[in-house]
Amino acid sequence: GSTFREKVAAVRQVWGTILLFVIVLGGIYTGIFTPTEAAGIGALGALGLGATAGRMNRSSFFQALLDSVDTTAMVFTILIGAIVFKNLIALLQFPSMIETWMLALSLPPMGMLLLILLIYILLGAILDTMAMILLTLPVFFPIISGLGFDAVWFGILMVVVIELALISPPMGINVFVIKGMAPNVSLGTIYIGVLPFVVAQILLLVLVLIFPDLALWLPRTAS
Structure with a gap:
């Protein structure tokens, strides 16, 4: 040693x-x-x-700038696509249709919460973080409040599940961001690389669901 x-x-x-x-x-x-x-x-x-x-040196500096521009352009292309899609589904009144459908299911409170979390995971294939929050919060927050869940707890759950959605196979949007940054690495290799993070994020989500105080003790202390 x-x-x-x-x-x-x-x-x-x-x-x-x-x-x-x-x-x-x-x-x-x-x-x-x-x-x-x-x-x-x-x-x-x-x-x-x-x-x-x-x-x-000068050569490596300008190469770093070019790499940064390339990565930034790729990320913004994804974000622009997500914003266009967000405006489209808002124009089609898709969020209000989802709210009506969910309320008609008459699920128990925990079942409704799990359904919302599942929807976030599915949305991670096509939307970025900001688009998911802006589109879904006006729909889901009144439902969550009406079911009696803590708003701060739901906010933390939402952040955790969005992080999971963005890296979940097969269509997590951040996986394609990584692919753009490392074009020589295959998507299969990237998916294998993110699996430990997917498992860790699922465990974190389960823990916060079962033990809400894990997420709420610090905000309560601050208040």
Whole structure:
């Protein structure tokens, strides 16, 4: 194994990365900046670390910019498609049709909640996070409130299940984002790679469903 001195030397080589990690996460959790601002700070910090370490020249810098533009264009193409689809189904009054259909089922409260979570998983194949929230919240929230479920708890469940939906085979939209970033990797390999995260997310969803206090103790403490 490595000696203590070798470990200290290794830490010295990555101190900048550790510091950047602390600044980004620390800034988010202390409320100094938003996650979006943290992403910009992290990117700028990584650029500075690469420049000061002598591992970035003009050619690699411009190649990184081109890769960023390519990835951004791919992501925005997906988002634009999701927004167009969102406007289409809103125009067709699809959300109100779903609400009428769900209320007509006369399911018990937990059955209705599980049905809503299943709908989110299916929507993850065609919609991004923001589109899912904007489209479904006006439909599902009154139903959830009428059934007597805690609004904060449902919000947390919704975030967890949307995260699951975006990576669930066979059509999780984030899987195709990853494919665009790594075109040389097959979709089968990507699906195998995300399976542990799918399992972990399912376990998290089950735990929050069975033990609501896991999600609610912190908001209750803050209030």
